[in-house]
Amino acid sequence: MAAESSIRRDTQAASEEGEALVPAMFQNLIGYHLRVAQETSFQAFARAAGKADLKPGWYALLTALAERESMTPSELSRICGRDRSTLTSSLKALSHRGLIARRRNPDDQRSYSVKLTEDGRKMQERLHEIAVVQNARLDEIAGEDKAVLIDVLGRIAATFGTQDF
Template sequence: MLKPDKRTRRDDKAIRPPRAQDKRQTVSVRSPRAGASAPPEELSVPPGFSDLIGYFLRIAQEASFQALRQAAGKADLKPGWYTILSILSANPGLTPTELSRLCGRDRSTLTATLHGLDSRGLIARRRKDRDQRSYGVKLTASGEAMLRRLRVIAHAHDARLDAIVGRDKPALLALLRRLVDGLAAPAPQRPPNRRIGKRAKTR
């Protein structure tokens, strides 16, 4: 039997095309403990996440909250404080149920947020005269001062977002509204598995 020439095998290896390398996307993230001047870290997007809308919505939301916390100088600033304080300033005395409807948050998660605002002296809770089982919520003087500060920061933050998005802002807002409306609608029901039905008939 003829043995293959070693030079031929080396030549075959030389002409083989290189393996395709995985093109991994990266996102820039900044640690909440890092200062505002600290450069963001480049982290690889998990495999299979590069085209997931929900993943990038979550990443963008967290990046926005971190930027707000750094601008406010409060590491314990919770998402949604500005919205809640703004609603209470315009509607003093709202019940938690009414507030949850206006801010679009679940009552169970809103209760923990109100407790945090109350412990910091930003809101005051008072029992209703007609119904002692419910109470109304309003801002304190410290809450009004915090709202004024957050309002300035929020406007500057929105201006920064406008600069990042640029001319694509109308299209981005339209897509976000479509997501909100689509997710608010009932989810389509999956059709029944026909294969299972056919197997059941043949038995």
Template sequence: MAKNTIKLVKPQSPSSDDGEAFVSTELWNVIAYHLRVAQETSFQAFKRRVGNADLKPGRYAILSIIAEHPGLTATDLSRACGRDKSTLTPALKDLSQRGFVVRERSSTDERSYIINLTPAGKKLLQKLRVHAHAHDQQLNRIVGQENRAEFVATLRRIVDVLSDEDD
């Protein structure tokens, strides 16, 4: 098994040293647990594909959203990414320090900043798109092309319903 990969096995399975992770009986059928593990595993596979641990899938999402909506604010970007501003801010700071995005004061609201890609950010995004497309194709093979639309719709429904609930 590849480094940093896991294989989930039922709690009653015998122990093993080959990267298997034994899930508690309580978590074995819990959707939220498997969503989280699947997300993390997918992110690790994306980072391996890109070959640069600093270029996480979240960075690709941020760059993609900025490219499609130049001049958006950090608040708008955090909503689009599904991340709160406290976790988005360090990512933006990193992308800014690396010369991929630029943050400028808004001409209409002095309290906020607008975000745009730099030429280097656009170039990086082109490179990451190739990797993201290949990664998505791998996920298509796992989910099955015939199940893709339903699977994505289910994930969107989870976001929609849980986003609307009161905390």
């Protein structure tokens, strides 16, 4: 595992040893801790997925598709919280790799729907396994605070996510 180690060790990013020490000014800021927690945990997921040669960014897309059988890009955009223009390129990549299939909507020539292919489903399942492990780790860390954590995070998302400025 020394070899594995070095992959991470010689990167130029932060999170090395001696260490950052939360800048005093940020210590009490929820937003700061939110960002750091989210970034580090996502990166852990990305690393785990990357080792298995999987694209972590596809997980949300594939999982949403795994639940609905078929969706238009716009629906997927709403569900995943990404701009439609972002979906255009993601779907192009997924399609190119044979993970999804597109089908024109006969009732509306502007629109089409996408669904998982067999390969897409397999990829989703492999990513899901990694996500499950990652999430078990998070559950363990949160321990008895999990319910409170999810509740507060939900309140934050609800407050900022629904108001139109």
